[in-house]
Amino acid sequence: MPSGPKAIVSVTGGKGGTGKSFVATNLAVLLSERISNGLVLADLDVEAPNDHILLGVGDPLNVIEIEIFFPKIDYKKCTSCGACVKACDTGAIIMAQGRPPFVFPRLCSGCMACYYVCPEKAIARDGKRVLGYIRTYRVERNGKSFMLVSGTIREGEEHTPPAIVATKRHAMNMSRGLLLVDTGAGTGNGISAAIQYSDLVIAVTEPTPLGLHDLESILKIVSGMGYRSWVVINRHGIGPEEEHVELAKQYGVERIYRIPYSPIVPRAYSRGMPIVEYAPDDPASKALEELARDLAVELEGKLGVAGVVGA
Amino acid sequence: MIMVVRIAFATGSGGLDDEIYSRLGRAPTFTIVDVDEKTGEILNVKVIENPGYTAGSGAGVKAAQALGDEKVQVYAGPTPGPNAYAALQYLGIKVVPLTGYKVRDAVKKVLEMLA
Numbered sequence: 001m002p003s004g005p006k007a008i009v010s011v012t013g014g015k016g017g018t019g020k021s022f023v024a025t026n027l028a029v030l031l032s033e034r035i036s037n038g039l040v041l042a043d044l045d046v047e048a049p050n051d052h053i054l055l056g057v058g059d060p061l062n063v064i065e066i067e068i069f070f071p072k073i074d075y076k077k078c079t080s081c082g083a084c085v086k087a088c089d090t091g092a093i094i095m096a097q098g099r100p101p102f103v104f105p106r107l108c109s110g111c112m113a114c115y116y117v118c119p120e121k122a123i124a125r126d127g128k129r130v131l132g133y134i135r136t137y138r139v140e141r142n143g144k145s146f147m148l149v150s151g152t153i154r155e156g157e158e159h160t161p162p163a164i165v166a167t168k169r170h171a172m173n174m175s176r177g178l179l180l181v182d183t184g185a186g187t188g189n190g191i192s193a194a195i196q197y198s199d200l201v202i203a204v205t206e207p208t209p210l211g212l213h214d215l216e217s218i219l220k221i222v223s224g225m226g227y228r229s230w231v232v233i234n235r236h237g238i239g240p241e242e243e244h245v246e247l248a249k250q251y252g253v254e255r256i257y258r259i260p261y262s263p264i265v266p267r268a269y270s271r272g273m274p275i276v277e278y279a280p281d282d283p284a285s286k287a288l289e290e291l292a293r294d295l296a297v298e299l300e301g302k303l304g305v306a307g308v309v310g311a
Numbered sequence: 312m313i314m315v316v317r318i319a320f321a322t323g324s325g326g327l328d329d330e331i332y333s334r335l336g337r338a339p340t341f342t343i344v345d346v347d348e349k350t351g352e353i354l355n356v357k358v359i360e361n362p363g364y365t366a367g368s369g370a371g372v373k374a375a376q377a378l379g380d381e382k383v384q385v386y387a388g389p390t391p392g393p394n395a396y397a398a399l400q401y402l403g404i405k406v407v408p409l410t411g412y413k414v415r416d417a418v419k420k421v422l423e424m425l426a
Contacts, residue, residue: 104372
């Protein structure tokens with residue numbers, strides 16, 4: 001693990017729309033008040049990052065490009081042998097007999113297999129293309145601030161994992177205290193990359209059959225990777241959750257939190273404000289505060305005594 | 312002199328009695344037919360597996376590459392997606408959008424469209 005953050009907590013959940021970003025942004029606001037040596041929130045939902053909207057922040061401090069390898073072929077050296085076409089797992093390279101290969105940029109994942117198999121060394125090692133962007137924001141809250149690092153892929157791009165890895169690396173380099181990771185939906189390679197190195201994974205679900213189904217998918221990944229996990233049942237009260245609890249037990253989930261369903265939450269959303277600021281006395285805010293408090297206590301050892309204040 | 316044209320049809324199980332498949336990149340097989348351009352007589356039939364059928368990504372391009380390797384001149388089947396279309400163009404393979412026919416009956420249709 002690269003040096004950088006002292007602790008990494010990831011918020012994920014499998015299903016889209018369970019409230020991953022909702023939990024992550026509210027936790028970030030609550031924890032930034034408690035953690036003195038720095039908090040970085042990484043939005044790794046690179047297909048649709050929106051933590052900056054939920055937090056109501058303005059323009060980013062800076063924007064950098066995410067570059068990945070792209071085969072630049074030296075047509076003087078190329079003998080049209082077709083080795084690169086055979087090696088390409090994503091079908092990004094095509095070749096007509098006797099003619100030089102042709103690369104589809106959007107299909108290329110930048111894996112470099114073509115570079116390694118080319119017997120003529122006709123593919124340059126330093127070929128690059130822009131896959132997406134990393135935006136860094138400063139989020140100011142009550143005199144305290146934390147950094148938000150947000151990754152985005154360009155429209156039409158098919159490969160999210162390289163962008164997720166690049167954004168996460170950037171956030172880790174920036175972090176000296178707690179790194180809070182917000183992942184996208186799903187359970188693919190990109191999600192595994194997003195939750196890698198976590199000290200704790202928070203899986204957000206909801207009391208619906210779909211929430212149950214996707215909770216199992218994500219808990220399989222998390223337990224398979226050997227990470228500790230907590231579960232948050234968001235929109236608590238809208239349906240039965242016995243099976244969710246049973247499932248959590250089965251996968252060794254340490255704690256279960258419940259955020260009651262609250263009609264105030266979408267109102268806070270529509271104003272670009274975290275619920276804990278818009279309506280601090282709402283039952284949903286109280287539940288998030290309890291989670292943040294417990295998280296701060298849990299991380300005290302990792303972050304050092306000075307790292308956590310008011311826990 | 313006999314002028315032979317090699318036509319590839321997107322198919323399921325494959326063969327002259329198979330219906331044209333609804334997709335190009337994810338079609339299980341291609342039925343490749345050599346036809347006498349003048350008489351429409353079927354001279355040879357070959358069924359190949361489509362590497363795009365099981366591909367993680369880039370199915371259309373992989374399918375096109377397989378047709379290029381077989382020296383196919385005409386592709387007949389559902390309209391290709393943008394990547395597959397570009398690949399077929401690069402490979403010099405003509406595209407005839409055609410569905411709703413058995414391969415055997417489609418051969419005549421394709422020849423009509425090419426004429």
